[in-house]
Amino acid sequence: MTHEMSKPEQWLGLYGDVLYRYALSRVRNPDVAEDLVQETLLAGIKAKDNYAGQAAVQTWLIGILKHKIIDYFRKASREKTQEFDDRFATEEDDYFDQQGSWQIDLSSWSKPDKCLEQEQFIEVLQTCIDRLPPRMAQLFILRELDGMESEKICETLSISTLNNFWVMMSRVRVQLRHCLDLNWFGKQEL
Amino acid sequence: MLTCKEASHLASKSLDAKLTWRERFGLCLHIAMCGLCRRYVRDLKKLRAMMKAAGNSGQALVPEAVKLSEASRQRIKQALSKALHPSK
Structure with a gap:
């Protein structure tokens, strides 16, 4: 011992x-x-x-x-999650127009590997994650920070189907990417 | 031809599952012609790498300066000492 x-x-x-x-x-x-x-x-x-x-x-x-x-x-995740997931997955967003084309700017991400060394970037990343609905933040963290398998995440968070999981992940990623763009990467290249 | 919205969805899905070849073909075709989606695919991979590095460093999502508050430290201390010395 x-x-x-x-x-x-x-x-x-x-x-x-x-x-x-x-x-x-x-x-x-x-x-x-x-x-x-x-x-x-x-x-x-x-x-x-x-x-x-x-x-x-x-x-x-x-x-x-x-x-x-x-x-x-x-x-x-035991209560009322199904309703929330359905809403989150089908909600219209501002990222694409009616034809399904991008209607936001996508700035180019330079040197993202160096970012984590910067305290301010970490603050921005946290803020962006905390702006997600809590359930979506949990989803993203389990998948990306802890590398948990999709099936295990569905079971842990009571997500009904893998298809729902993919849709939710996709929405979280576009939202998070956009937030990082607005608050960090878009500001770097002046 | 896929829309950007559909392509972005497949780009994300490709990080969590194996795409069918039809999906892969559609995505490749779209990306070949769409600079924004090309960038998006690249950035999702960067986002993933960034989060992985954050996970490995253990605290990149919470600065090292963040500590338990004194009040909660005291509360936990009491709970622990009860567990360690049940007779007291």
């Missing part, structure tokens, strides 16, 4: 903020993220005898947190 493992009273100090940021980056709600940190640490205390010692304690705790996050998404 590693040193940290034997002192669970230190976990909050050692890993609290890391767990909090991890949770917050996924659930996008400070109260929920705090609760998830608490639940994770409590579950960790209960399960610490099962800890096999291969992973670092932090990695082990994040593993527990991942499950808690998915449970949270699953619970949040």
Whole structure:
């Protein structure tokens, strides 16, 4: 048993903020993220005898947190989601005209790989994600941040068909891309 | 010929599923003639790469300066100490 493992009273100090940021980056709600940190640490205390010692304690705790996050998404998706999904998927948008052609500008994205090193860009990215309806943000985060398989996401978020999933992803992407365009990439090339 | 709206939908779908060859053919044909959709396809891939990098860095979607508030830290501390020392 590693040193940290034997002192669970230190976990909050050692890993609290890391767990909090991890949770917050996924659930996008400070109260929920705090609760998830608490639940994770409590579950960790209960399960610490099962800890096999291969992973670092932090990695082990994040593993527990991942499950808690998915449970949270699953619970949040139990009610009234079908109606919402149908509306989101069929709603008219401002991105295409009646003929189905682009009616927004698409600016060229230069050096997007360097962006994440810039604090301001990260703020813009967060703002754009937080502007999505929460359910759509969850969908996008599970898929793109955590790389979860489509089928698993449908099951977790109670999305009725894969086809609905693709339509929703497509709408999230166009919306997010446009938001990044307006608030970042469109401003870079003057 | 697909519309841009249809092409954008297929471009997104191609990141989550294997397109049928008919879909792939339609998308390629459209992209060959439409600069905006070409750009869109490229950007979706960049968006994906960006999110992947954000996921790997662990905190790119929340700045490192973000921490648990003192109040919640105290609350969690109490809950934990109850669990660690149930007799108290």
